[in-house]
Amino acid sequence: MSRAFNFSAGPAGLPEAVLQQAQEELLEWQGERASVMEISHRGKAFIACAEQAEHDLRKLLDVPPDYAVLFLQGGATQHFAQIPMNLAAPGQAADYLLTGSWSLKALSEAGPYVDAQSIASSEGDGFVDIPDAQAWSVRADAAYLHYTPNETIHGVAYDYVPEAGAVPLVADYSSSILSAPLDVRRFGLIYAGAQKNIGPSGLLLMIIRRDLLERTGQARARIFQYAAHAKEGSMLNTPPTFAWYLAGLVFKWLKQQGGLSAIARINAEKAELLYRTIDESAGFYRNPVAKRARSVMNVPFTLHDPELDVAFLEQSKAAGLLALKGHKLVGGMRASLYNAMPLAGVKALTEFMTEFARRHG
Numbered sequence: 001m002s003r004a005f006n007f008s009a010g011p012a013g014l015p016e017a018v019l020q021q022a023q024e025e026l027l028e029w030q031g032e033r034a035s036v037m038e039i040s041h042r043g044k045a046f047i048a049c050a051e052q053a054e055h056d057l058r059k060l061l062d063v064p065p066d067y068a069v070l071f072l073q074g075g076a077t078q079h080f081a082q083i084p085m086n087l088a089a090p091g092q093a094a095d096y097l098l099t100g101s102w103s104l105k106a107l108s109e110a111g112p113y114v115d116a117q118s119i120a121s122s123e124g125d126g127f128v129d130i131p132d133a134q135a136w137s138v139r140a141d142a143a144y145l146h147y148t149p150n151e152t153i154h155g156v157a158y159d160y161v162p163e164a165g166a167v168p169l170v171a172d173y174s175s176s177i178l179s180a181p182l183d184v185r186r187f188g189l190i191y192a193g194a195q196k197n198i199g200p201s202g203l204l205l206m207i208i209r210r211d212l213l214e215r216t217g218q219a220r221a222r223i224f225q226y227a228a229h230a231k232e233g234s235m236l237n238t239p240p241t242f243a244w245y246l247a248g249l250v251f252k253w254l255k256q257q258g259g260l261s262a263i264a265r266i267n268a269e270k271a272e273l274l275y276r277t278i279d280e281s282a283g284f285y286r287n288p289v290a291k292r293a294r295s296v297m298n299v300p301f302t303l304h305d306p307e308l309d310v311a312f313l314e315q316s317k318a319a320g321l322l323a324l325k326g327h328k329l330v331g332g333m334r335a336s337l338y339n340a341m342p343l344a345g346v347k348a349l350t351e352f353m354t355e356f357a358r359r360h361g
């Protein structure tokens with residue numbers, strides 16, 4: 001058996017070189033005579049590893065010094081609730097842009113804490129586009145504006161960064177962080193679950209402008225306070241040490257690839273090849289998303305005849321192309337093309353798709 005091309009939406013494939021290094025040093029790490037999983041997070045060796053990961057992330061994303069980087073737990077879903085607790089007074093206005101399932105969930109989880117309102121939504125059209133930048137405005141008293149730059153399930157991505165004036169912009173970057181350069185200064189808070197483009201599940205990365213840590217927010221235990229985590233260097237309690245270590249290896253791998261501009265070029269090439277294959281299939285395959293809003297990371301597509309879905313999934317799996325089944329909300333197929341997916345994987349997929357269409361068209 002050998003490793004296949006893995007198109008899973010998350011937890012997703014990791015760079016093979018990273019897994020190999022982790023395997024080599026799994027039992028004994030850096031002269032510790034123990035695994036990185038088996039040592040104290042407060043010891044010198046792990047602290048150095050944790051600091052190096054933060055340092056490399058800051059370099060990759062060019063994070064300014066007035067932003068804190070936090071390594072947290074709970075997944076993006078927990079922070080759908082925790083962000084309003086930290087950034088808003090009870091019942092304060094908080095605005096949301098809705099472009100798919102994840103932004104809907106973020107809005108719904110904020111409900112108990114804030115006056116959370118959708119100020120623009122593409123739900124009426126089945127989440128196949130993004131709202132025009134001119135089509136919405138933020139309430140002046142909003143604690144923040146929340147949006148989802150890349151909707152993992154619907155395969156919808158923004159081609160602009162929303163402008164909210166003095167209202168801080170909060171972005172759920174779970175499925176597109178580190179896929180291309182971004183200007184951190186445009187944001188108040190960026191958060192991302194690790195399991196798509198960073199590392200294993202169990203880790204949540206947050207980049208937060210330090211002045212937002214001073215907001216009073218709502219009554220909550222210290223463990224829910226971002227300011228407390230920032231003060232303790234994300235070691236208020238035991239952090240997910242293995243995931244943090246592995247994320248550090250991924251950051252090093254990204255630097256070796258030439259950084260985010262280089263990885264963005266490869267990602268664009270991968271997505272372009274797959275969308276071209278879909279668009280030139282004479283209707284055999286179809287992606288419903290408006291061209292300007294097509295995601296580079298997650299590409300949902302349907303077959304012209306859903307009766308062929310089972311055969312497509314069986315044969316693609318046999319051809320070494322894993323996890324192409326679409327999310328149940330959208331149906332059909334979905335190929336996730338995160339950083340760790342090499343161009344060769346997308347070539348193998350598109351060749352398979354063309355051949356499958358030829359045989360069943």
Ligand SMILES: *Cc1c(COP(=O)(O)O)cnc(C)c1O
Pocket residue numbers: 010074075076077078102148150151152172173174175193196
């Ligand atoms: C996967 C995903 C989530 C959910 O992450 P959990 O870690 O399962 O809570 C939230 N938002 C986006 C955009 C995602 O892709």
